Amino acid sequence: MKRILYGMLALAALLVMMTPVVAAEKVVNLYIWSEYIPDEILANFTRETGIRVNISTYDSNEAMYAKVKLVGKGYDLVVPSSDYVGLMRREGMLQQIDTKKIPNFSMISPRFTNQSFDPNNGYSVPYMWGSTSLAVNTSLLPAGTVEKTADLWKPELKGKLLLPNDLREVLGVGLKVLGYSINETNPEHLRLAFEKLQSLMPQVRVFDSDSPKQALLSGEVAAGLVYNGEAYVANGENPAITYIYPPEGFSLWLDSFCIPKGAEHVEAAYAFIDYVLRPKISAAISESMGYSSPNIQAVALLSEAMKKNIIVNPTEEMVAKGEFLDSLDEKTLKIYEEYWVKLKTK
Incomplete structure (x- = not known):
């Protein structure tokens, strides 16, 4: 037993x-x-x-x-x-x-x-x-208002801009406008990009990487730096929302x-x-x-x-203007993070 x-x-x-x-x-x-x-x-x-x-x-x-x-x-x-x-x-x-x-x-x-x-x-x-580039509601802005990244600083966009909740993408905007790589590691260039972005903050209505198309579709913002999939859905619902690959380059x-x-x-x-x-x-x-x-x-x-x-499948010529995000060393990433916190809390 x-x-x-x-x-x-x-x-x-x-x-x-x-x-x-x-x-x-x-x-x-x-x-x-x-x-x-x-x-x-x-x-x-x-x-x-x-x-x-x-x-x-x-x-x-x-x-x-x-x-x-x-x-x-x-x-x-x-x-x-x-x-x-x-x-x-x-x-x-x-x-x-x-x-x-x-x-x-x-x-x-x-x-x-x-x-x-x-x-x-x-x-x-x-x-x-995919890409992260410029989506513009052309029904809310005069024709030709936004054609390149530097146009995001125009007074017509004050309080009408959306940026992603993403430090690399946002710092990348400042870097690209100044002619630097989105994978920049030079501390001086990063400082200059941060200072350039400080003057962009009054334009920003919202930081959103969750569903930025909603702010575009509702008219809360007139333009934004968004992922191409979000722009694709927004354009499908409102053809006035266009997606632009700026000549100075963009993030892939x-x-x-x-x-x-x-x-x-x-x-x-x-x-x-x-x-x-x-x-x-x-x-x-x-x-x-x-x-x-x-x-x-x-x-x-x-x-x-x-x-x-x-928007989904850009031509080879368009892709050639883009730059893939690469990994950064710990020291450089910390610099990005410090500037990111300052931008969002000021």
């Missing part, structure tokens, strides 16, 4: 030990930008795999980085931009990616792989790319899936990444969100209207 009892206890203990492992395969905790993946994609993934997707959102790389660094665990996938992929990789916050577990990784254009911020994609898998970015060091559902995370990289799924996401896909076959599946839409 004791032998049977001991055997039952051992079996119960074994089942208790096994339960978390089984549960780990049935959920993936996704931490992603607001309005960045369609609900139906998540629902279809769950129907097909049985893996539930718990989604949390953020409106800036800084917020995501601070949260992941603070909590340590709780998220299985995060979607940082290129500069923060580099930062989080250097700080040991990410797990190495085994691309052999992601068959659809082969769908990604070589143009977006093996970047300087993550050589050989050891820690990241490209999800979306690449957002990627990363698995944080504290992830508890790694295999589920791999399954989700591979699912999203299916050409039909990537194409559906791009069509819905208005952002550019790094997936070669997905681009081929887009509607002709989407392929020709320069």
Whole structure:
């Protein structure tokens, strides 16, 4: 009898030990930008795999980085931009990616792989790319009021400008106007950009990276520095809202899936990444969100209207004027952060 009892206890203990492992395969905790993946994609993934997707959102790389660094665990996938992929990789916050577990990784254009911020994609898998540039409600401003970044300082825009809640993008405005790189590291150039931006602050009505299209559509602002996907949706609802690629250059970015060091559902995370990289799924996401896909076959599946839409798929000549955000060293990033705080609190 004791032998049977001991055997039952051992079996119960074994089942208790096994339960978390089984549960780990049935959920993936996704931490992603607001309005960045369609609900139906998540629902279809769950129907097909049985893996539930718990989604949390953020409106800036800084917020995501601070949260992941603070909590340590709780998220299985995060979607940082290129500069923060580099930062989080250097700080040991990410797990190495085994691309052999992601068959659809082969769908990604070589143009977006093996970047300087993550050589050989050891820690990241490209999800979306796009631009951050000028959106203008032409029904609220005289024709030709905003054609380049320097026009944001015009008196017609006082109290009518939107900027993203993003230190790199905003500091990038000051740098570009002065003819510097958005990846500038020279402290003197950063100081000059900060001083230039101080005179722009009276123009700013709101900082918003969450859903800036709302302020444009409501008429709360007349122009803004926004992500191209937001401009795409706004333009679809109000054609008077146009998207401009300024001649002096603008910001390009690449957002990627990363698995944080504290992830508890790694295999589920791999399954989700591979699912999203299916050409039909990537194409559906791009069509819905208005952002550019790094997936070669997905681009081929887009509607002709989407392929020709320069907000989503700019020409090579337009892209050539842009500059991809790269990661910064810790010392330089601290300078950016100090100027960012001063700009927002003054």
